[in-house]
Amino acid sequence: MHIHPKITPIYQSSVFKFEDLNELELYFGEAGSRYMYSRYANPNSDELAEAISRLEKGAGAVATGSGMAAIFAAILCYCQAGDQVLCAQDIYGGSSSLLNQELGRLGISVGYVPFDDLSRDLTPYLQPRTRLLLCETISNPLLRVVGLRGAAEACRAHGLKLVVDNTFATPVLTRPFDHGADLVVHSVTKYLAGHSDVTAGVAVARAPEDAARLRQVGSLFGLTLSPMESWLAVRGLKTLRLRVQAHCHNAQAIAEFLSRHPAVQQVHYPGLPNHPQHLLAADQGGTLFGGMLSCRLADEAEVVNRFMRRTRRFPFAPSLAGVDSSLSYPLGTSHRALTPEQQAEVGITSGLVRLSVGIEPVEELLADLQQALDS
Ligand SMILES: Cc1ncc(COP(=O)(O)O)c(C=O)c1O
Numbered sequence: 379m380h381i382h383p384k385i386t387p388i389y390q391s392s393v394f395k396f397e398d399l400n401e402l403e404l405y406f407g408e409a410g411s412r413y414m415y416s417r418y419a420n421p422n423s424d425e426l427a428e429a430i431s432r433l434e435k436g437a438g439a440v441a442t443g444s445g446m447a448a449i450f451a452a453i454l455c456y457c458q459a460g461d462q463v464l465c466a467q468d469i470y471g472g473s474s475s476l477l478n479q480e481l482g483r484l485g486i487s488v489g490y491v492p493f494d495d496l497s498r499d500l501t502p503y504l505q506p507r508t509r510l511l512l513c514e515t516i517s518n519p520l521l522r523v524v525g526l527r528g529a530a531e532a533c534r535a536h537g538l539k540l541v542v543d544n545t546f547a548t549p550v551l552t553r554p555f556d557h558g559a560d561l562v563v564h565s566v567t568k569y570l571a572g573h574s575d576v577t578a579g580v581a582v583a584r585a586p587e588d589a590a591r592l593r594q595v596g597s598l599f600g601l602t603l604s605p606m607e608s609w610l611a612v613r614g615l616k617t618l619r620l621r622v623q624a625h626c627h628n629a630q631a632i633a634e635f636l637s638r639h640p641a642v643q644q645v646h647y648p649g650l651p652n653h654p655q656h657l658l659a660a661d662q663g664g665t666l667f668g669g670m671l672s673c674r675l676a677d678e679a680e681v682v683n684r685f686m687r688r689t690r691r692f693p694f695a696p697s698l699a700g701v702d703s704s705l706s707y708p709l710g711t712s713h714r715a716l717t718p719e720q721q722a723e724v725g726i727t728s729g730l731v732r733l734s735v736g737i738e739p740v741e742e743l744l745a746d747l748q749q750a751l752d753s
Contacts, residue, residue, distance in 0.1 A: 388609045389413075389421045418597045422608035427580060429615055430570065431589075433549040434562050436582035438589025440596035441608055445545060445565025447601040448579030449473055452541045452561045453510070454595045455581070455588055459485030462505045464538070466513035467492050468522050468724055471713040473512065473543070479715075493517075497528025500536055510539040515547035515554060515662070519672050519708040519732040520725055521646040523655035526662065530558025545569070545699075546670050550622040551663035555584045561592075567697065569669070571614040572621050574700030578603050578611050621701060624737035625669025631740045632733065632747065633671050641751045643729065647671040669735045670698060672708075677729040682707065685731065688750040691743050692733060703736035703743060 394413040396402045405414055412419055427439040442448045453463060465477055467490045477488040489503045496513055511533050513524050526542065533540040541561045542554035548569045554562050564570055566578035581596075583589040596602045603611075626649070633647035648659035649667030659667055675681050686694045686705070695704040696711035706712065708726050716726070735743065 386421060386425050386609070386612070389416075389605050391420075391605070392416045416605060417600060417602055419593075420602075420605050420608065422605040422612065423603045426566075426578075426603070426608040426612050426615070427582075429612060430549075430564065430566070430580045431582050433553075433615075433618075434544070434582045435553055435555050436562065436584055436589070437586040438593070439580050439582040440589075440592040440601070441566070441603040441611075442579040442581065442596060442601045443603050443607075444577050445543075445563065445567055445579040446472055446476060447596075448563040448565070448581040449476060449512070449543065451581045451592055451595045451599070451601055452563050453477075453481065453486065453512070454599070455561065455583075455591045456509045456539050456541075457486050460507055461485075462487045462489060462508040464489050464491050464500065464503055464508055464511040466490070466496055466511075466517065466524065468517035468520060469512070469514060470518045470543070470545075471708070471715055475715045493522050493524075497525040497532060500532045500538070504536055508536070508538060510541050510560075512541045512543065514543040514545070515552050516648065516659075516668055516670070518546060518670075518712065519646075519706075519730065521546075521648055521653070521668070521670060521672060523648050523653075523659040523662065525655075525658055526552070526554050526557035526559060534558070546668055547663065548618065548622055548668075550619050551626075551666045551668060557662070560584055561588065566611050568699035569622060569625070570618060571611040572618065572699065572701060573610075573614055574695075574697065574702065574704075576607050576610045576614065578607050621737055622666065622669065625699075625735055626666045628737065628740045628743060629669045629671055629733075629735040630667060632735055632743060635744055635747065636671075636673050639748075639751050641675060642673050643676070644674040645671060646673070670732065671735065672730055672732045674727065675729040675731060677727050679728060682729060682731060684753075685750055688753055689746055690750075691736075691738065691746040692750075698732070698734035700734065701737050703738060704734045706732045706734070708732055 431439040
């Protein structure tokens with residue numbers, strides 16, 4: 379009797395068996411089984427990579443053990459010792475730490491491009507062996523929205539690849555390949571898995587040869603994802619579209635509430651009409667603006683502490699994009715490794731709090747924020 383599970387089972391096996399040498403040769407001829415050893419490929423991690431590649435309209439992908447591993451794989455896909463990476467100045471602190479602290483000693487240097495120049499002329503930042511530009515569709519933590527079409531054109535003018543971290547936007551808002559990107563990376567840990575119970579990443583390529591290269595980098599550097607984590611992420615992915623819509627709806631209401639509250643000095647949310655890239659965000663995000671926002675309280679640690687202690691629905695948990703709301707403090711966590719000058723230049727101050735708005739009933743979140751801020 380054959381059984382036909384509706385859901386892909388978890389292939390919790392590090393290795394697969396072969397009948398004999400003929401079957402092994404079929405494997406290496408790529409005509410038969412795809413599976414020999416789970417670090418190279420596993421049905422669950424393939425299911426995840428293929429599902430995300432479809433969502434992003436890519437040619438193929440590798441699922442990785444974290445978002446950082448995906449960024450590393452993306453850079454290694456195009457760079458070798460002696461090359462330079464251009465990186466948006468507004469970027470997740472872990473990405474800049476990887477470039478500053480680790481890739482430099484492997485001979486891959488980095489130059490930073492201020493936000494306003496990303497979609498313009500990159501000439502002032504180029505070196506003879508500049509290979510790519512790394513940026514985020516919506517930046518962490520200040521929610522600046524990069525004009526991807528302009529960035530892609532700026533890259534094309536100099537033969538650079540455009541690598542886009544699409545973690546904050548998700549393919550529900552924006553598909554960077556539609557705007558000319560070459561690679562898309564995600565921290566799957568965030569919206570794609572969505573439940574704060576998985577650490578994972580993915581790097582997706584527009585061109586089949588880059589997808590093959592990503593898979594090779596993934597397996598030889600050992601960056602690939604385990605079956606169980608892949609399975610959990612696939613399960614999360616099934617509700618991505620519905621979750622993201624609910625995140626966006628709640629974040630919009632909260633951004634509007636915070637922008638009226640006297641204890642809040644500034645709100646960074648692309649859905650607010652006074653956001654500097656509001657129109658671009660509406661165009662590039664299909665009128666969805668995401669579930670992340672940042673707000674500036676008074677620049678005093680005790681003001682931030684009081685808010686953290688009083689809120690019940692936004693625990694201080696330095697990650698984001700789970701179905702349950704949380705908050706983080708970029709100066710002390712994700713952007714801690716920047717120098718005080720770099721923090722000031724990007725706009726990360728001691729009053730900046732980042733909210734990851736969940737999908738709870740919005741009136742409960744608003745009531746909680748109201749009581750936390752009023753007091
Ligand atoms: C925008 C962005 N990219 C990449 C990462 C790294 O992902 P991971 O923590 O899954 O390695 C993060 C983590 O916070 C992030 O916010």
